[in-house]
Amino acid sequence: MSIDDALFVDLRGVLPLDANRVNAVVKAGFGAAILNQSQLRGDPAEHRRLRLRVGLNRIIVALDTGDVQELEQAEAFGAAGVVVGAGNQRDARSLRSLSLTAAELGLSFAVIPSPDSDLEIAALTSASMSEVPLCLRTDRMLADDRQPATFRRLTPETLGLVLVTDRHVRGLQNGEQALPGLGHLPLAPLVALMARKGFVGPWVVSLGSKVGEPADAEVLGKAARLGRLALLHLLDQASTGEPALLPVRALLPPRVQAKGFEFIELAVDQRSRAEVEALLTALSFRLERQHRTATVELWRQGAINIVLNEEIEAAGARPFVCDMGLRVDDAQVSAQRAGMLGAHHHAPSRQPGRLPIPAMKDSLGTIVHFIDQKSDTHRVWDIEFAPALLGQVSPPAGLRRVDHMAQIMPDRELEGLMLYYLSTFGLTKRTQVGMKDPVGMVASQALETLEGEVRIALNGVDATHSPPPGTSVQHVAFQSDDIFETAAVLAAQAFETLPVPSDYYRELGARFDLQADRLARFERAGVLYDRDSAGGEFFQLYSLPLSSGLFFEIVERRGGYGGYGAANSPMRRMALAQSIADRPHGSA
Template sequence: MSTQAQVRTRVRTSVATVSLSGSLEEKLTAIADAGFDGFEVFEPDFVSSPLSPGELATRAGDLGLRIDLYQPFRDLDSTDDEQFARNLIRAERKFDIMAQLGCDTILVCSSPLPTAVRDDDRLAAQLHELSVRADRRGIRIAYEALAWGAHVNTYRHAWDIVARADHPALGTCLDSFHILSRGDDPSGIRDIPGDKIFFLQLADAPRLSMDVLSWSRHHRNFPGQGNFDLATFGAHVQASGYTGPWSLEVFNDVFRHSATGRTAADAHRSLLHLQEEVARVQESECDTRGLSLFAPPAPAPIDGVVSLRLAAGPRKDGELREMLRHIGFHLVGRHRQHDLQLWRHGSLTIAVDATAGTVWTAPGIPADLPALTQIGVRCADPDAWGRRAAALEMPVSEVDLPGADPAQSDVVRLRVTDATSLDLRSPSSGAGWLSAFEMYPIPVAQWRRQRALFTGVDHIALALPADSWDGVMLALRSVLGMQPHEGLDVTDAVGLMHTQALTLGDGDARLRILLNMVDGNAFGMENIPVARRGGVSHVAFSCEDIFTTATHMVAGGYEPLPISPNYYADLEARFGLHPELLDRMRTLGILYDANADGEFFHLFTRTVGADLFFEVVQRVGGYKGYGEPNAAVRLSAQLR
């Protein structure tokens, strides 16, 4: 194949069946529905399936899937000649199965056993013998270095053994986890001829301090869900000239219990996202080698959060309205057909849905629990976001509003979590929508003259159960292009909570989202403390002077959250704050943090219901955090 033809060839996508939950039959259906071109047969899945090899091959063909790899074949090499001979017989039996499957490539892993061959020439000779037998059957051997292999545990060593064996039916398999988990430099991949890379397996992973075997078996993720630099890794693979499938091999305890279809859809989206990221690296290097990569429409600029929608239900409507009034929002209108209230503060709008019988979408969450259901973000071109989301296989809803231009979507709605959507709104989207409201007879100019205490929405925190975490992370990073920051495990009043910040944009147009992992069964469970049943979903408003803002809030009926005196004594010891400043902070319930970049002042309301509260923040200098050291103090105060 010419170099020019290689460039035009698109990436073929594949996934190992071990990456999904369910029976083998269910996995194949989900893999096909997600849009994959093929799959790796994980031998334990095949062994436990009632399908014969021929039936599996027929099933795959009917679904339009190719069987790309049979794996794994373990512990081939041995210092015991009799054992090696038995291993060759075992391999021949696998070749029989592969012939019926119509699969021509088998994965052979380096051995972690004490009996593993430690002489490179002898190991190469044993692999050569296996390759001779495989070649007679039209089968290729992809040799992979396990990160915990007894002798061969790096990709460079595996490639050296393959080169020594020198057989056309023998190549290497590159696995991003085995390479990056060891901290190896993947740039050497460029020196391996692309036609000797027989297979590519991809997995992301969070940074964890644990043995690599346990890390591999339980905590791999799809690309875009962890911390590995897979974009640079992929660019090295592209430079080698590899033209085979890009396949996902992910061992993850959560995925093994998650919905098969949803996990498969996330998996395919992750490969599309990775291709876009690899293309970005290649563009920066002015490198056009390799396969033709997926290129979705680029993200469009945003202009910040301008509206929120809160589901209250009739039982919590009064409590939520009281809270909004106390922090400075004003009721400006009601929907003519629904119990939907419109609240405003400066340029910010909050719609409160108090409709009786409101059905909540997240399983197990009471319908009357106040919760954030929509985040409205202003942008010049919602359609561009709709096209990007559709290309990345994320469900998109176009919201038709009265008065909207029929040739253009005024609002494009992306489902970010099971409970919350992101609405991309054009600057004119509000005009038609407001026509459905009975606005109170107060001139708009008068509302605009009122003092605006908040300058915008600083960040939004969303509570997520563990089984939704990775999918939401991928959606935010792939479709929205949000950049993750270092995840944190925050110790609070009722345990340990994992939190992850993601950002998009700059300045006042920035969108910041905090994800907080909670017990998936926590909502509505009486035996779970209120602060852990919720108390983690909130909206943080920004301001220029938190002391002035807090004073006006108190005048409006806001009651500062009582903070322990011990906290302020600790602040004085840690930061040496002036006693007068500490007194003002104590009176208004203001918390504080500082680092080399700047200072951070913030205050919190009590929770409304079990989950929702509000925060007000003032950033001084270049402070980029969220006051994480104060999480335990805040939760303790709200719990009291």
């Protein structure tokens, strides 16, 4: 069975499969689907011609009652197979008889056990093997803390098809169904075990409980693209060392680990350039290079490269982060993999003196360029830029590298952006948390490499409070080795920190039983603090927001602290909102 034949999208519902819906799922990359019997309407021959003409080559039909007449109807509509529900009231003899009739009609056959039925319990506990192939759901298989090893006795004959569903078991979405890879279940080891046992499909992906049954073909197509991306990413994860899944590895270029942020690029105009340059100067960045042919500058401190670009045509209140560069092992392979997983290619510049650096654009319009050591992309600062005439240079403030970047988006975009980063850049996810905000609850999802070279925080909000396309980056955080030394240097340069109310420090002292002199040091520097259960410590210092709302953060991590100071988020968000409200009219 080829990969295309093995990947099914679950379209079971009440809406008939018309030309627009068929076209939407095929454009999303699916050539196979599972439908309800009731969705088969009209002339069977015309239905088959419609599907085959567009490219939906295989369908499996979920029967309503599971009688011979329904089997014959499914065969007339060109189905490749059928599934039938079964509870305790349906005996094994009738199911075997139905499976034999299906075989005579050339149809594959599988039984969907009713939840908590004897048939499902026996399969999930490996108490006995079913006499007919089953359709099992992975979230049911791994419920109640069952592990993949529980299913070592499974055989290819036991499985007819697998409905691949994930589930959140902790955090903000605890108990909710999720697309494969976005929940917390160990799906990759389970899929690898099933492949090792000889099962190579069909793998069926549900579009998720949040989506329901999209009536609009465009919405359906977008949901189907996400489902296919999630399924391919999962199979790719499971394919390591599993010969049966090697076709997946042949389909996709290998995963390329992100190694760090090479640059952060801001779109500016003449008005906003002045305020950004003033803030960068106060942060001890220096103007190091100017583009040879464009109105573009490179500002640098430590391993942090900030690019200011006046030639960005995208709409949005300046300044905003329009682009970022990620260091990878192979820029071309990274771009190819992202494209094959559904990301949008960003055409490289073809102007004289510009390097053709591979780049992609995410669903929010932010561009990601890939920088490696194999090509000339890592020499972009020498090839495209000339040294700037240095004026008065501020003393360095000890900012070493980009610690993380935070994006804000409509909550409906959160899953898609998560899958983009997880499948393309080799990031892993932390537990999603909910944070209070002046505009309501924010769903915050942190993604990061195993060693923390790249950290990205995704924040989903109500669509009415989300930024315009292309301006999703809310803030960029820089890492310091000693935040108090950094704060002292910046204070001498008239760097303005975000005001922190005294009440915060009183509550902080009580929460962590901090000594008075240490607490006073925090308050003098305007530093926020958090500590995890293992004793790891986190220190934060914020700039005032720029006129567009973009701001910078300075952080220090001690003792292996891996979080983002979520406990401080409500205070920080209120302080930012107050800072913007206190501005003189017309300055924002």
